[in-house]
Amino acid sequence: MEQWNIWLDRDLWLGIGIVLVATAVIYTVLRTVVSTLHKRLLAWSKGQESNWPHFLAMVIGRTSRLLLLAFSLLLALRLPELPGNWQSALSHTWFVALALQIALWVDAGVRLWSRSLVTGKNGGSFNPVMTTIVSIMVLIVVWSVMLLSILANLGVDITALVASLGVGGIAVALAVQTVLSDVFASLSIGVDKPFEIGDFVVFGEVAGSIEHIGLKTTRIRSLSGEQVVCANADLLKQVVHNYKRMNTRRIVFKFGINFDTPSDKVRQVSEKVGDIIRATPNTRFDRAHFLGFDESQLTFEVVYIVQGSDYNQYMDIQQEINLQLLDALRELDVRFAMPRRDLRLVGDRMPELRVAGVPQPVEQEGREANQRLPRFN
Structure with missing residues (x-):
């Protein structure tokens, strides 16, 4: 009740x-x-x-x-x-x-x-x-x-729980340390941004565009078409060249002319090269010098800057410079150097020369005879 x-x-x-x-x-x-x-x-x-x-x-x-x-x-x-x-x-x-x-x-x-x-x-x-x-x-x-x-x-005592979680976390971290290293490498890539999806990178023997940045691996589409998969931790250990962020491209190329070119025309060649590059769009001329005497040519070194990072644009510009350089040298009556060798034969007689199996007379001039035989490759 x-x-x-x-x-x-x-x-x-x-x-x-x-x-x-x-x-x-x-x-x-x-x-x-x-x-x-x-x-x-x-x-x-x-x-x-x-x-x-x-x-x-x-x-x-x-x-x-x-x-x-x-x-x-x-x-x-x-x-x-x-x-x-x-x-x-x-x-x-x-x-x-x-x-x-x-x-x-x-x-x-x-x-x-x-x-x-x-x-x-x-x-x-x-x-x-x-x-x-x-x-x-x-x-x-x-x-x-x-x-x-x-x-x-x-009122629950969480001390033992926290200690157990700490010990368990250490054990798990030791067991998956390789995976964790790649995960933290991925985090480092995201924070520092050495490259992003779509960038063209080169490292080691790999050259291609970044397709995917994952928790453990980064996938790259190489120039030859296959996909290259690289662990994030291993990728960060290498020197990576990021061509997507290249604003300009410095170009250095060389060419050679004949040894018998007069010095006044050699000077004109440098001036012509400068005029050609200055007249080419999206370029900045740096220098063109008669570099030195090589084995079979007078060598010129040319340096210019392409105002852009696109590789196809650079190749189009270089092609146009090469074509105009051919025309300019023809106008100056200057020839490109061709490889050649000088052979010196020493002896009492010249060796017998045969053309199509028929012996040819050889004129003797003293005990030493020299014969210059040009050879083109």
């Missing part, structure tokens, strides 16, 4: 009614405030997803209705007088609800941030692999701290 009398107590039902009504009122007020703030921030953002009002609006939009109801109930339960053990339980419930809601807000903020970096809505270009790794690491830390905080607030 006493138990039934407790449930028939008028004050008990009055308190329950007050709590329910207060919970409904408080929930309605909180829900209205959150909804109004969300709409106002969206209106301030003016549809631009890259500004702070839109970011805050999306974070506030992740407010949980269930947690709002829990907050409303907790606020309403403070109206009636409760026993001491109830007050202690309510204090723990407050912390759990608040920790969960903060974790939801931070989770939403991190996801929006990483998505904006990947889609380029912030005006920059970021490696999607790097942003994904960073966002996952931040979310793991956030939810781990939230869980450990809730357990500690509920």
Whole structure:
């Protein structure tokens, strides 16, 4: 009978009614405030997803209705007088609800941030692999701290749990250290950006365009057509030449003319080369010099700058320079050097020469005879 009398107590039902009504009122007020703030921030953002009002609006939009109801109930339960053990339980419930809601807000903020970096809505270009790794690491830390905080607030001893997680983490790290080295190398590529997708790179014997930068490997489409897969850690250990970021191209080429060219025409050759390059579009002339005497030619060295990084453009320019150089040397009556050898024969007689098997007379001139036989390759 006493138990039934407790449930028939008028004050008990009055308190329950007050709590329910207060919970409904408080929930309605909180829900209205959150909804109004969300709409106002969206209106301030003016549809631009890259500004702070839109970011805050999306974070506030992740407010949980269930947690709002829990907050409303907790606020309403403070109206009636409760026993001491109830007050202690309510204090723990407050912390759990608040920790969960903060974790939801931070989770939403991190996801929006990483998505904006990947889609380029912030005006920059970021490696999607790097942003994904960073966002996952931040979310793991956030939810781990939230869980450990809730357990500690509920009176659970988390010292042994933290120690176990530390030992287990070390064991896992030792077991997958090769994979982790590639993952952190991928993170380094995303932060430092030595190359990006679409860049043309050369390292070692590999030359090609970057197709994909993954967590463990980077894939490169080589000039010969096959795909080259290289571990990120091994790739960062090498010297990588990134030709995509080359603004200009310095070109050095040589050519040779005959030894019997007069000195005044040799000077004119240098001037002609300079005039040709200056008249060629997208080039900047540097120098053209008579470099020296080689085995069978007078060697010229020419240096100029191509105002661009495209290789096909450079080849078109070099072809045009070569064609105009041919015409200019013909106008000067200067010939390109041809390889030749001088043979000196020493003896009493010249060897018998045969042409098509028929002996030919050879004229003797003293004990030493010289014969110059040009040979072209």
